[in-house]
Amino acid sequence: MKRLQVHWAKKHTAGPSMGELRTIGGIDIHGNVWNIQVEEAIAGIRAGKWEFYLQENYLEIPITVHSLNESETFLLSQGHGYLPNLLDELPEISF
Numbered sequence: 001m002k003r004l005q006v007h008w009a010k011k012h013t014a015g016p017s018m019g020e021l022r023t024i025g026g027i028d029i030h031g032n033v034w035n036i037q038v039e040e041a042i043a044g045i046r047a048g049k050w051e052f053y054l055q056e057n058y059l060e061i062p063i064t065v066h067s068l069n070e071s072e073t074f075l076l077s078q079g080h081g082y083l084p085n086l087l088d089e090l091p092e093i094s095f
Helices: 038-047
Strands: 002-005 008-011 021-027 033-037 050-056 059-062 064-069 072-076
Touching: 002 021, 021 038, 021 072, 033 038, 038 050, 038 064, 038 072
Parallel strands: 002 050
Antiparallel strands: 008 021, 021 033, 050 059, 064 072
């Protein structure tokens, strides 16, 4: 399983999905920039291919998959006293 720290996110800017995460990204331990679509990240987490996390105050906060129903599946990162989804607070970077 490959572990990746998420540094930024890109959100939908229009339409019914406006404001929802579209991609997550970061820089791996070799200095390579990566970006993964949320749907691919969810599939990779479920398959055991990837483990994503955020780093906040020197703590690793895991990113997990949550489902409200069959059609609403999303990534969530909470913990260590944080109630909001920390992924929503990440900076947006354009490539």
